[in-house]
Amino acid sequence: MKFEGKLFVMAMVFYLVVAVIYGFWSRDESGIVLLLFTGAMALIVAFFTLHVSRKVYPRPEDNEDALPEDANPDYGFFPPHSWMPLPLAGSMAIIVLGLVFAVWLVVLGVVLLLFSLVGWVFEYYRGDHAH
Amino acid sequence: MASVTAQETRPRLPVNRPNTVAVGTIVWLASELMFFAALFAMYFTMRSIDVEGFHEHAQILDVPFAALICVILVLSSVTCQLGVFAAERGDRKKLEMWFIITFIMGAIFIGGQVKEYMALVEEGLTLSSSSYGSVFFLTTGFHGLHVTGGLIAFLFVLGRLYVSKRFTHEQATTAIVVSYYWHFVDVVWIALFTTIYILQ
Numbered sequence: 001m002k003f004e005g006k007l008f009v010m011a012m013v014f015y016l017v018v019a020v021i022y023g024f025w026s027r028d029e030s031g032i033v034l035l036l037f038t039g040a041m042a043l044i045v046a047f048f049t050l051h052v053s054r055k056v057y058p059r060p061e062d063n064e065d066a067l068p069e070d071a072n073p074d075y076g077f078f079p080p081h082s083w084m085p086l087p088l089a090g091s092m093a094i095i096v097l098g099l100v101f102a103v104w105l106v107v108l109g110v111v112l113l114l115f116s117l118v119g120w121v122f123e124y125y126r127g128d129h130a131h
Numbered sequence: 132m133a134s135v136t137a138q139e140t141r142p143r144l145p146v147n148r149p150n151t152v153a154v155g156t157i158v159w160l161a162s163e164l165m166f167f168a169a170l171f172a173m174y175f176t177m178r179s180i181d182v183e184g185f186h187e188h189a190q191i192l193d194v195p196f197a198a199l200i201c202v203i204l205v206l207s208s209v210t211c212q213l214g215v216f217a218a219e220r221g222d223r224k225k226l227e228m229w230f231i232i233t234f235i236m237g238a239i240f241i242g243g244q245v246k247e248y249m250a251l252v253e254e255g256l257t258l259s260s261s262s263y264g265s266v267f268f269l270t271t272g273f274h275g276l277h278v279t280g281g282l283i284a285f286l287f288v289l290g291r292l293y294v295s296k297r298f299t300h301e302q303a304t305t306a307i308v309v310s311y312y313w314h315f316v317d318v319v320w321i322a323l324f325t326t327i328y329i330l331q
Contacts, residue, residue, distance in 0.1 A: 001149065030175035037168030041161045044315075048157045052149045057184075061146055076151045077301070121287045125294045 001053030003062070008046035015039035077124075084120035091116055148286035156308040160315045163277075167319050171271045174326060177320050189331035191254045193247060200243035201324045204278075207236035208317040211310045218306040223298040226306060229291060233313070234285045238276055267327065274323055277316050277324045283308045 019035035048111070060066035091112035098105025125131070180187045214229030248268075258268045264312050292302055 018315075029179055030172040032176050036166050037164060037171065037311065041164045044161050045157060048153070049149075052153075058150055070314065075154075117283070117287075119246045122294065124289060131295060131297065131299075 001049050001059070001062070005046050005053055005072060008042045012039045012042035012046055015042060058100035060118060078096055079124060082120065084116055084121055087112065088118035088120060150304055150307075151309070152304050152308055157238065160170070160311060163315065164319075167268045167273075167322075170273060171322070174270055177266050181262065183268055184252050184261070185263055186331055188256065188267075189327070190260065191251065191256060192328060192331075193250065195322065196243065196247065197328050200240045200247075201320060203236050203243070204240045204317055207240070208314050209235045210236065211313045215275070215310045216306055219304070220301040221298060223292065223302075227292055230285055230289055234282060234289075237282050237285070237313075240293050241275060241278055241282070244271065270323060270327065274316070274320055277319070280315055281313050284312065 015035055015038045019032055019039065022035055023032045060070040063070075073117050093109075094112060095106050095109030098107075101114050123129075211233040214226045214233060216228060217223075217225035248320050251267075256264045256267070258265055288302075288305050292298070293304055295302060
């Protein structure tokens with residue numbers, strides 16, 4: 001994980017240097033701010049990867065002699081299928097239509113959005129899947 | 132001195148990888164940061180056109196009050212992190228307690244923001260009154276929506292804790308990624324507060 005972290009640290013340093021050069025030349029505040037934010041974006045990923053690299057064991061990816069079967073087959077829990085994204089997207093569509101045409105549609109959309117969010121978040125916490 | 136011959140065997144450590152949910156959250160937060168970067172760029176572009184007007188409008192802002200709710204939001208990040216430490220220890224009760232405290236502090240922040248908005252509207256500053264009004268309400272408003280989304284996320288974490296019989300890695304992961312989001316929203320507010328209330 002350390003290598004990924006270093007890559008993003010390098011990206012961050014690059015954006016910061018560019019922000020300074022750009023700032024000296026253009027004196028354009030919004031451009032400087034955007035470049036600084038891009039540096040911060042790289043910082044988020046760098047911080048996370050460096051932080052995690054101290055917690056996880058060396059991965060097969062970090063070992064030049066690794067074999068394909070060394071990779072941990074356990075990627076995590078992925079639900080086989082879910083209908084919930086469909087109502088979620090539908091309620092977002094209603095909200096956006098409501099912003100254009102009528103405010104009451106937004107209210108309806110938000111209510112539907114909350115219902116579909118609850119459905120999605122608790123899908124594997126109910127019925128047969130309760131744990 | 133006993134010599135130890137280092138055997139060149141490939142390490143058979145239990146292979147681990149970073150949590151996929153955490154990685155996904157971080158990538159998404161990085162893209163969220165670009166969304167806020169656009170809002171900041173909008174603010175500074177409008178400000179560069181009319182610096183005097185921006186300073187003038189900023190005089191009606193209640194900076195001490197905004198600083199107070201800003202401190203509350205920053206402290207809520209601390210309580211959130213205490214909840215995460217409890218989650219990592221597997222201490223379910225403490226996690227619930229800290230997350231409820233964080234939720235209340237976040238709700239106080241939103242309540243304070245609504246109060247501030249009402250005062251500003253009474254002063255005549257609205258979304259369409261001036262370019263300052265537009266950028267002020269768009270930047271702080273989108274941030275407020277993010278905080279509200281975070282509050283809903285806290286309710287979902289607590290809801291998952293209440294309906295699950297056992298406290299597992301899964302609940303801890305949910306709590307940790309929500310805390311990532313909360314810290315992110317918090318840091319964005321520090322930048323927004325500095326820009327709008329201090330830099331003016």
